[in-house]
Amino acid sequence: MVATEGNKLRVGVVGAGSISGLHLEAYRQCPDAEIAAICDQNKERAEAAASKYGAERAYADYRELLRDPSIDAVSICTWNDSHAEISIAALEAGKHVLCEKPMCRTVEDAERVQEAVRRSGKVLQVGFVRRYAGSVDVLKRFIDAGELGEIYYAKASCLRRLGNPGGWFSDASRSGGGPLIDLGVHIIDLCWYLMGRPKLVSVTGNTYRKLGNRAHIQNLSFYKAADYDASRNDVEDAANAVIRFENGASLMVDVSFTLHAAKDELYIKLFGDKGGAEVEPALVILSEKHDTIVNATPQIDHASFDANEAFGREIAHFVNSCLGRCETLSPVEDGLEVTRMLSAVYESAGLGKEIRFN
Numbered sequence: 001m002v003a004t005e006g007n008k009l010r011v012g013v014v015g016a017g018s019i020s021g022l023h024l025e026a027y028r029q030c031p032d033a034e035i036a037a038i039c040d041q042n043k044e045r046a047e048a049a050a051s052k053y054g055a056e057r058a059y060a061d062y063r064e065l066l067r068d069p070s071i072d073a074v075s076i077c078t079w080n081d082s083h084a085e086i087s088i089a090a091l092e093a094g095k096h097v098l099c100e101k102p103m104c105r106t107v108e109d110a111e112r113v114q115e116a117v118r119r120s121g122k123v124l125q126v127g128f129v130r131r132y133a134g135s136v137d138v139l140k141r142f143i144d145a146g147e148l149g150e151i152y153y154a155k156a157s158c159l160r161r162l163g164n165p166g167g168w169f170s171d172a173s174r175s176g177g178g179p180l181i182d183l184g185v186h187i188i189d190l191c192w193y194l195m196g197r198p199k200l201v202s203v204t205g206n207t208y209r210k211l212g213n214r215a216h217i218q219n220l221s222f223y224k225a226a227d228y229d230a231s232r233n234d235v236e237d238a239a240n241a242v243i244r245f246e247n248g249a250s251l252m253v254d255v256s257f258t259l260h261a262a263k264d265e266l267y268i269k270l271f272g273d274k275g276g277a278e279v280e281p282a283l284v285i286l287s288e289k290h291d292t293i294v295n296a297t298p299q300i301d302h303a304s305f306d307a308n309e310a311f312g313r314e315i316a317h318f319v320n321s322c323l324g325r326c327e328t329l330s331p332v333e334d335g336l337e338v339t340r341m342l343s344a345v346y347e348s349a350g351l352g353k354e355i356r357f358n
């Protein structure tokens with residue numbers, strides 16, 4: 001039975017590692033949702049999360065969770081290599097799906113997921129959590145009101161000088177790639193979304209494997225996967241790309257897990273013919289008024305990305321979409337288009353030439 005107005009949406013969470021905590025916390029705080037079950041191939045991890053969040057059941061095999069007819073929706077928080085398989089199985093079992101980014105490792109998988117969404121008629125929300133940040137919601141209102149005019153250029157950078165998380169993240173067979181698919185996915189998606197999702201024309205990319213994972217570095221801590229293991233690393237250290245769109249707009253990005261940089265850096269900038277904006281490191285909206293340049297700083301609770309706020313909003317939106325109250329803001333079609341961009345960066349880097357889409 002699918003939850004209707006007045007009923008709580010019964011949710012299962014598959015994958016009980018690092019990011020699942022933000023999903024579970026947000027479901028716990030959502031008055032319209034109830035955490036019914038948790039699954040992890042590491043059964044102890046599933047059981048620990050089930051007891052912490054009051055879920056009735058813990059499973060080691062996601063197929064068992066999907067067989068429970070009382071579950072309406074699932075969050076998929078597993079390694080990237082299982083996102084397509086679990087999404088399709090969940091949709092075929094009649095569940096709505098919130099799938100963590102990246103939606104898939106390949107365009108073929110993304111197309112299969114899209115087919116499954118269309119066949120099932122269920123909601124699939126891609127975990128493009130940055131779209132749901134409060135600061136982005138504010139900026140979107142300025143953009144939709146035409147205050148930036150035509151956005152013809154965007155530039156985004158997410159550089160870690162020391163931050164290869166190891167484990168599955170640095171095993172290409174499980175992750176599909178390094179910082180491009182892990183970090184680049186967020187900033188490419190956010191820029192493309194705020195630019196009005198223009199049609200893709202071409203991609204030129206470069207990837208580098210020069211520094212390795214730098215697991216030997218001492219006296220400086222960095223983010224590590226739940227099952228950290230530095231022995232395998234076959235993903236890029238860094239990547240950059242220029243993406244062109246049909247309306248003439250362009251997007252420039254660079255990302256890294258490791259780089260000889262003075263410090264970590266995150267910025268996201270949009271340039272329009274009437275105004276501009278910086279989303280990160282903090283929201284500021286730029287314009288001209290009375291022959292004067294004005295940098296306007298919206299007074300909001302979180303001027304830069306706040307994970308608790310953004311995941312809370314993302315999950316509330318997913319729950320509302322499942323209950324038929326709204327359309328998801330990050331549908332499967334967008335997951336497919338972003339997968340095309342990411343795959344084209346790797347393809348362009350491999351071939352040493354531009355990839356064209358027309």
Ligand SMILES: NC(=O)c1ccc[n+]([C@@H]2O[C@H](COP(=O)([O-])OP(=O)(O)OC[C@H]3O[C@@H](n4cnc5c(N)ncnc54)[C@H](O)[C@@H]3O)[C@@H](O)[C@H]2O)c1
Pocket residue numbers: 014015016017018019020039040041042045060062077078079080082100101102127129168182225226227
């Ligand atoms: N939205 C964000 O900002 C954000 C941040 C971090 C991670 N993520 C994404 O979330 C996902 C998980 O990342 P993480 O950092 O939590 O990793 P993690 O390694 O900490 O946790 C993943 C968990 O999934 C389990 N798992 C893997 N495959 C499984 C399967 N087939 N069935 C059941 N359990 C399985 C593992 O045992 C592990 O406990 C990745 O896709 C990652 O890209 C998103």
